[in-house]
Amino acid sequence: MTRRTVRIAVNGVTGRMGHHQHLVRSLLALREQGGLGLGDGTRLWPEPVLVGRREAALRELADRYGLTAWSTDLAGVLADPAVEVYFDAQATSAREAALRQAIAAGKHVYTEKPTATTLDGALALARAARAAGVKHGVVQDKLFLPGLRKLKRLLDGGFFGRVLSVRGEFGYWVFEGDWQPAQRPSWNYRAEDGGGIVVDMFPHWEYVLHELFGRVRTVQALTATHVPQRWDERGKPYDATADDAAYGIFELEGGVVAQINSSWAVRVHRDELVEFQVDGTEGSAVAGLRGCRFQHRAATPKPVWNPDLPSPHAFRDQWQEVPDNGESDNGFKAQWELFLKHVYADAPYHWDLFAGARGVQLAELGLRSAAEGRRIDVPEIAR
Structure with missing residues (x-):
């Protein structure tokens, strides 16, 4: 050796x-x-x-x-x-x-x-x-997370049939920095320093969508700065000039529609800090950082909308866990x-770096979409 x-x-x-x-x-x-x-x-x-x-x-x-x-x-x-x-x-x-x-x-x-x-x-x-x-x-x-690897296994096995849609929720409450220290550096909230959740997270969403479901063809985004003032590492207040939340709709090749919310101003009511729900004609799955749950077409319940009575369904209990089937490294x-x-x-x-450029492109077009209030085509990058 x-x-x-x-x-x-x-x-x-x-x-x-x-x-x-x-x-x-x-x-x-x-x-x-x-x-x-x-x-x-x-x-x-x-x-x-x-x-x-x-x-x-x-x-x-x-x-x-x-x-x-x-x-x-x-x-x-x-x-x-x-x-x-x-x-x-x-x-x-x-x-x-x-x-x-x-x-x-x-x-x-x-x-x-x-x-x-x-x-x-x-x-x-x-x-x-x-x-x-x-x-x-x-x-x-994100492609190497155990939860997304399990989701990829379902996709490769044809579990979903025809994939219809993807819904993603990402985020957590980042403290403002006045009464509790912030979990993220202050530059993340200053556009002039390269901050903003679109610049940070849309490159992630690009490669996750591209690798698992298909190339992003269009983007429509709405951004917000929900918390306009924060406190930096020295305890001094500053104006947040970058977006801290983004609400995006992405149309993929093949007709799959993806909706992903990203926010540093949201409190978590889900099992993990990021979750993706994939719905297909034959089944659905919800993947997080580590876990992935699924529900097959044959096991899908048949709820009826009735706001006057408590639901008889314990919906979360009707999903199964995808087994680990092996160890996952960092x-x-x-x-x-x-x-x-x-x-x-x-x-x-x-x-x-060409794959990385696709992520920069999606962030750039996402910010442009938010500024112009319209859906924007995402052209394929020529290598």
């Missing part, structure tokens, strides 16, 4: 996602399992190089996890020939320029979404990576493994 060390620049590692999901639960978890086997006797050993703006925070993370390489100098890290992969989990507004630097330096790039603040910028990154001959990928973690880690195998074993991988 040959161990090959792979130095990976991890930019934005002091943020919540960069720290917890990508550093700890992905790259360090790969080290805990002895590295990543490539099937030819080689095991990749990730060696993170922590990159960010706050020296003290980087040093503290490095000390906590026994890492030695960290820097506030991105250009210097990218100039190091020993660094082969660049990963970006920064704030959206900083991502495009950093990815452009990494591509120009000849690094393979893997990034959180959205990849850029505009479709033109996202496509320019994808085409630059292709021209440079570097491997490139975008995090599309979704971020699972996609890291696929991307590293793509880079170092040339394994197939299609969640690239």
Whole structure:
């Protein structure tokens, strides 16, 4: 067995996602399992190089996890020939320029979404990576959630018959920051800093819909800033200039209609923070982060509308759970493994910067739809 060390620049590692999901639960978890086997006797050993703006925070993370390489100098890290992969989990507004630097330096790039603040910028990154001959990928973690994998199993098995519609509910109450600290950074609520729930979540909905049900053909969206004032990390009030809720209708190829509500100003009355209900001619299912329940056509009850009497049906009890049928790893880690195998074993991988550009496109057109008050066609992106 040959161990090959792979130095990976991890930019934005002091943020919540960069720290917890990508550093700890992905790259360090790969080290805990002895590295990543490539099937030819080689095991990749990730060696993170922590990159960010706050020296003290980087040093503290490095000390906590026994890492030695960290820097506030991105250009210097990218100039190091020993660094082969660049990963970006920064704030959206900083991502495009950093990815452009990494591509120009000849690094393979893997990034959180959205990849850029505009479709033109996202496509320019994808085409630059292709021209440079570097491997490139975008995090599309929802596809690896146990609940959506179970839903995919039902789809692949033909359970639904003809799929009719998809209904999604996502969100939770993000505290304003005055009497309880907010669970999300303040930049998320400032449009000038790349914030907004459309920019954050529509790229997710694009790849979920595209991969499971078909390409999005049209979008119609209504956005709102339900909480107009919030308090930042220093306890100072600021005006929320970005949307904190979005109500979208998406028409997919094949005629499937999807409705997805996204909100940081909603209190949860469902089993999980995100749920998708899929209805088809032969059956229905409700999938969340981990679980998935289904109801077949033959087991569908026959309710009759009568507001004068209590319903005789316990509707939620009439659904069955899709069994696990195997272990599910952390979704971020699972996609890291696929991307590293793509880079170092040339394994197939299609969640690239062009796929990421589709998400940016849908967010851009969703905001335009909300501004203009109309349904907008979503053209297919030319690679």
